[in-house]
Amino acid sequence: MLPLRCARSPVALSVQLPSKRVASFSTSVCRQQLNSDVRITRTGKPILTVSGGRSSLGGYTATVFGATGFLGRYIVNRLARSGCTVIVPFREEMAKRHLKVAGDLGRVVFLEMDLRNTQSIEESVRHSDIVYNLIGRDYPTKNFDLEDVHVHGTERIADAVAKYDIDRFVHVSSHSARLDSPSEFYRTKARGEQVARSIYPETTIVRPAPMFGFEDRLLHRLASPTNIITSNNLEERLRPVHVIDVGMALERMLHDDTTAAETYELYGPTEYSMAEINELVEKEAMKPRRHVNVPKKILKPIAHYANKLLWWPIHSADEVEREFIDQEIDKSAKTFKDLEIEPVELKSMTFEYLKGYRSSSYYDLPPMSEKEKREEKKYLHVIDDQ
Known part of the structure; x- marks a missing residue:
């Protein structure tokens, strides 16, 4: 036998x-x-599909540019724990340490990369089945301006993807990306989309709304005691999306070839003004935050020169400009619904992410129940600021 x-x-x-x-x-x-259990990709490569799990062997090989950022850790974790081999190009040794434990031994591979070095980019993608480009910057630095990152960097990555005929290319852009936008950030994001599609026509473009999560720059910036200056009275309107939902959407695009050459707008179910989000932050942190409104004509040049003179990131001039631009949604683009994902509501997650800002006196208080929220609406709170 x-x-x-x-x-x-x-x-x-x-x-x-x-x-x-x-x-x-x-x-x-x-x-x-x-x-x-064998899947044939667009380029004719056989892929052994596995049931998933941290110790799974087989599956896809994925390269994630910008994996050390906010969104990157969530997509790397989802890919690595499902049996994929994830290649993580990096610049700074200490910035990628937390990604080592995202997958089992040998599932996450690190390669040093320079965005201006074409050879290092090609080495990062040559063995991959899918490439994610998550590289982006909110403000210009002394080494890279917004065009270097969003346009020229995207061009080099798309060239490498086309050269080695990679099966899939997913380019993460931004909401409100328009060529005629008054914001340089949104203009360069739109140009990056054009460059990616011109080089690799089957590029999947993803435009996430402002994301919230444990490491975000939305809720935590409003909760920070140093965030006191604004320029638009917190009137900017947006539809925040949970970063875990965006990571789930990016993972599903790997297994669904119908998402190729499509554009996706990923946004939350409810529209808020920044003042309304700030009110949620104050309720969860149980600390009032006072914001001083500075006119745009004064704050913008101050932010411009401060960003050049200081060596730590602060509010840039373009971020001031973006405070006056509401989130725009492309009605022709696909959404979470097309990926069969139900996005999470911001209100349901603020307690989990903002509890750490409470004082010790209120730290152990549980979140408000639905009954308590209904009772609170019955009362009118009058605050005398005089």
Whole structure:
């Protein structure tokens, strides 16, 4: 008796060698199950699909540019724990340490990369089945301005993807990306989309709304005691989206080839003004935050020169400009609904992310129940600021 093991099932089938009929039947069963686990990509490469799990072997090889950022850690974790091999190009050694434990041993591979070095970019993508470009910058630095990052960097990555005929390319842009936008950030994001599509027509473009999560710059910036200056009285309107929902959407694009050459607008279910979000932050942190409104004509030049003179990131001139631009949604683009994902409501997550800003006196108080929220609406709170 010799065990004949199936590639998919962990059950061993006992086969007697003299019985050719039983052996051939068992082999055909294993071959049938194996064929159902193999997927042929657009470029003709066979991919062994696995059921998933941190220790899974097989699956896709994915390169994630910008993995050390806010969104990057969520997509790297989802890919690595499903059996994919994730290649993480990086610039700074200490910035990528937390990604080592995102997957099992050997699932996350690090390669040093320079956005101006074409050879290092090509080395990062040459063995991959899908490439995610998450590289972006909110403000210009002394080494890279917004055009260097969003346009020229995207061009080099798209060239490498086209050169090695990578099966899929997903380019993460931004909401409100328009060529005629008064914001340089939105203009360069729109140009980056054009460059990616011109080089690689099957590029999937993703435009996430402002994201919230544990490491965000939305809720935590409003909750910070140093955030006291604004220029538009917190009147900017947007539809925040949970970063975990965006990571889930990016993962599903890997397994769904119908998402190729499509544009996706990923935004939350409810529209808020910044003042309304600030009110949610104050309720959860149980600390009032006073904001001083400075006219745009004064704050913008101050932010411009301060961003050049100081060596730590502060409010840039373009961020001041973006305070006066409401989030715009492209009605022709696809959304979470097309990916069968239900986005999470911002109100349901503020307690989890902002509890750390409470004082010790209120730290252990639970979030308000639905009944308490309904009771609170019955009262009118009058605040005398005089």
